[in-house]
Amino acid sequence: MSALEIVFVLAAGFAAGTINALIGSGTLITFPVLLAVGYPPIVANVSNSLGLVPGAASAAVAYRRELSGSRARLLRLAPATIAGSVVGAILLLTLPESSFERIVPILIVLSLVLIVCQPRISAWLAARREAHRPHGGPWLLGGIFGTGVYGGYFGAGQGILLLAELAIALPGELRELNAIRAVLAGIANGVAGLVFIFAADVAYLPVLLIAVGSTAGGLFGAGIGRRLPDHVLRGVIVVVGVAAILQLVF
Numbered sequence: 001m002s003a004l005e006i007v008f009v010l011a012a013g014f015a016a017g018t019i020n021a022l023i024g025s026g027t028l029i030t031f032p033v034l035l036a037v038g039y040p041p042i043v044a045n046v047s048n049s050l051g052l053v054p055g056a057a058s059a060a061v062a063y064r065r066e067l068s069g070s071r072a073r074l075l076r077l078a079p080a081t082i083a084g085s086v087v088g089a090i091l092l093l094t095l096p097e098s099s100f101e102r103i104v105p106i107l108i109v110l111s112l113v114l115i116v117c118q119p120r121i122s123a124w125l126a127a128r129r130e131a132h133r134p135h136g137g138p139w140l141l142g143g144i145f146g147t148g149v150y151g152g153y154f155g156a157g158q159g160i161l162l163l164a165e166l167a168i169a170l171p172g173e174l175r176e177l178n179a180i181r182a183v184l185a186g187i188a189n190g191v192a193g194l195v196f197i198f199a200a201d202v203a204y205l206p207v208l209l210i211a212v213g214s215t216a217g218g219l220f221g222a223g224i225g226r227r228l229p230d231h232v233l234r235g236v237i238v239v240v241g242v243a244a245i246l247q248l249v250f
Contacts, residue, residue, distance in 0.1 A: 001037060001205060001206075005037045006209060008033060008036075008037065009030075009033055009034070009037065009206050009209040009210060009213075010209045010210075010212060010213045011213065012029050012030045012033040012210070012213065013030060013051060013052075013055070013209055013210035013211070013212065013213020013214045013217065014213035014214065014216055014217040014220075015029050015213075015217060016029045016030045016052060016055065016210070016213070016214055016217060017052070017055030017058070017059070017213060017214030017215065017216065017217025017218040017220070017221060018217035018218070018220050018221035018224075019217075019221065019240060020052060020055055020056065020059065020159065020182070020185065020214070020217075020218065020221065021055070021058075021059035021062070021063075021182060021217065021218045021219075021220070021221025021222040021224075021225055022178075022221045022224060022225045022233075022236055022240070023159050023160060023163065023178070023181075023225075023233075023236060023237045023240050024157065024158055024159015024160055024162070024163075024181070024185055024240075025156055025157050025158075025159060025160065025240050025243075026052060026055070026214070026217075027048060027052070027154070027155050027156040028156045028157075028243070030048045030051070030052070030210055031044055031045060031048050031156070034047060034048060034203075034206055037206075039203055039206065042092070042093075042200065042201070043200075043201050043202070043203050044203075044206075045092065045154060046092075046193075046196040046200045046201065046202055047202055047203045047204075047206045047207045047210070048206075048210060049155065049189050049192050049193050049196060050189075050193040050196065050197070050202060050207045050210075050211075051206060051207045051208070051209070051210025051211045051214060052186075052189050052210060052211075052214050053186060053189050053190045053193055053211070054211040054212075054214060054215040054218075055186075055210075055211070055213075055214025055215055055217055055218035056182060056183070056185060056186025056187075056189060056190070056214075056218065057186060057215075057218070058214075058215045058216075058218035058219045058222075059182045059186070059218035059219070059221060059222040060179075060182060060183050060186060061219075062218065062219050062222030062223060062226070063178075063179035063182060063183075063222050063225075063226060065226070066175055066176045066178075066179035066226060067176075067179045067180070067183065069176075070176065070179070070180050073170070073180060074180060074183060074184075076141075077140075077141070077144050077180070077184060078183075078184065078187055080141045080142075080144040080145040080148060081144055081145070081147075081148040081151070081184045081187045081188050081191075082148070082187060082188075082191050083145060083148065084144070084145040084146060084147065084148020084149040084150075084151070084152065084188070085148045085149070085151050085152035085187070085188040085189075085191040085192045086152065086191060086192070086195060087148075087149045087152065088148060088149040088150060088151060088152020088153035088154075088188075088192060089152040089153070089191070089192040089195035089196060089199075090152075090195070091149070091152070091153050092152065092153045092154070092192075092200075093199060093200060105245045107150075107157065107161055109245060110164075112160065112164075112237070112238055112242070114164040114167070114168055116234060116238065137169065139169070140165060140166075140169040140170075143161075143165040143169075144162070144165065144184065147161045147162050147165065147184075147188070148184075148188050151185060151188030151189065151192065152188055152191065152192035152195070155185075155188065155189065158185055158188065159181055159182070159185050160237060160240070162181045162184055162185060163177060163178055163181045163237070166180055166181055173230060174230040174233055174234070175225065175226060175228070175230065175233065178225060178233065179226075182222070
């Protein structure tokens, strides 16, 4: 890897860490960059997943105030994410990527609709039940498992899917739910990364570069995200989601 390529990958890691802290889809930056510098798709995907884990950890540290009352929720939801990401990592090593590529844009579009309509949907649901389940119902666990599978397999747009599920199923400000989303997405990357270390080829130089960049980006992005009002955060989500759809389709 040349000096220019090293700088390129490092900058991509910073940008991905920033976007992941805000909403996710940072993979749509780092994955194409790794392909551009010559890594095969599976090696690029595996190395990217590992490199983004420190960025998720730094974002979680930066979001610690928003996460202060979320320990019980995370303990309930994390096992579903862990199980799903293990399944997704195994699928990555055994199935063609094309089977997921067809459905991903559809899932992201649906998630954007849910995010935009979330206040009305949540109000409608709240009016038809006695009280919110503080940790979500069984369908939320199923959805978290599903996004864990996708996160372990590829993960671009995983954050948007996760936040849509959390915002519909759980009470709370969008910023607090986004912090939970960041932790769950990081868990999915981390668990899948452990599987890849033992079962796949890993290119450790880009892992290191993306890790350094995403760690700084995670702190930077979380600092922005915690200050954004809910309506502005929704706008950011829509912009990132549309960009993700365009890149995946075209």
